């Protein structure tokens with residue numbers, strides 16, 4: 001039998017509920033429990049795959065090819081586990097199942113209703129994780145308490161508490177305690193109201209976590225506890241930190257995991273987290289500094305590149321190097337010269353993306369990196385554009401392009417491959433999830449990974465066109481990672497260049513704090529080397 005912890009948020013969105021959930025998961029896991037996280041998203045999209053990154057931030061991809069909420073990325077990184085489509089459930093999926101059941105006549109003539117049919121389906125999704133052997137299911141309910149959309153999820157949680165009892169199901173509520181400058185005070189009213197909203201629908205929180213800019217005073221904590229009907233020791237604070245991986249330590253120091261375990265009647269087993277503290281300390285003692293340019297499209301919204309930023313955070317700690325990430329709008333590179341925008345950077349990253357906007361600017365950035373020996377790392381679209389750049393400017397295939405951007409290109413070096421290419425989801429749909437690749441011995445890729453066979457996650461529609469393999473190979477492009485059947489190009493590199501590598505997959509999804517992804521780690525080292533050369537010359 002599992003225990004269940006539901007995590008809700010109040011007052012405002014973007015309080016860091018995902019990180020709070022991941023941090024609680026980390027502590028319970030380190031206390032010896034098998035923790036399985038679950039994110040409920042109250043929107044009606046079946047998954048975030050069809051949503052703009054502007055709306056929703058990054059789409060996180062799991063091994064099984066599910067397109068999920070970016071909080072699953074936090075869960076994977078903090079808990080060091082790999083998740084699947086079972087761990088992210090949207091209202092869209094719940095309704096979809098209900099309507100399918102109804103059309104199949106499964107409700108035997110009954111009126112299909114939010115309670116009990118929708119709430120039963122929500123509970124069923126939670127209980128699937130109990131069947132998977134969770135000691136603790138950690139279910140984060142997206143949105144803010146008071147939203148119409150999240151009501152069925154909260155109601156399902158209430159029912160589960162009634163069915164299983166208060167020792168087995170608890171509620172953690174995250175709120176904001178704003179600081180009002182003019183009054184010079186932390187204000188508890190929004191928290192009081194948010195807890196009231198929860199109680200109106202029958203949920204009494206067991207623990208409160210208060211986001212605040214400064215420490216809660218004794219008086220503030222007392223007031224919050226009193227109005228929330230809680231003992232004072234169940235009110236915790238989450239002050240802003242400069243590195244999200246410090247949050248578990250912040251919670252631990254207040255005894256948060258202990259209170260949760262006691263509430264659930266679970267033994268408080270000893271905890272070990274020296275490795276984590278070392279990882280955080282290494283970040284605090286970064287010595288060298290480099291500047292990385294990321295050419296993007298969603299540059300205003302850093303959440304679109306969440307996993308990439310986190311992968312660099314892991315690499316920063318591993319190499320004790322501070323990476324200043326500068327996002328550059330690729331369209332700006334089209335207008336201005338790359339020299340102007342890129343000459344003071346130590347590395348260039350072209351991340352994944354869809355659509356035509358800014359691609360010529362990204363191609364110019366890649367050309368600049370190739371010609372000036374600047375360390376270059378291409379991810380997904382970045383590999384496709386590096387191929388195009390090489391085809392046009394080195395192999396002389398003028399007008400080479402991807403059929404995504406120019407369906408009539410004379411040289412479609414990137415294209416949609418026919419079904420027989422061994423891709424599970426074919427035609428116009430995306431290739432998603434984990435696929436293996438074999439690395440070429442003596443290549444940069446092989447040196448970076450230190451092994452011959454790898455598995456990485458994908459999310460793209462277009463592929464390298466194998467018809468161009470020989471001609472590009474003759475001109476010096478190395479295909480250093482290929483699918484086991486030899487059909488799909490996964491990694492390209494340039495041996496004449498100090499560090500130029502591009503991959504068709506998304507390595508950022510597999511980087512973890514204590515096992516940073518080697519492609520990010522080695523890229524940071526290459527940037528460090530380049531920085532030393534650049535500043536010496538200058």
Ligand code: GLN
Nearest residue numbers: 352353380381460461462
């Ligand atoms: N737009 C490209 C494709 O569909 C690249 C996608 C990506 O970078 N994730 O293949």
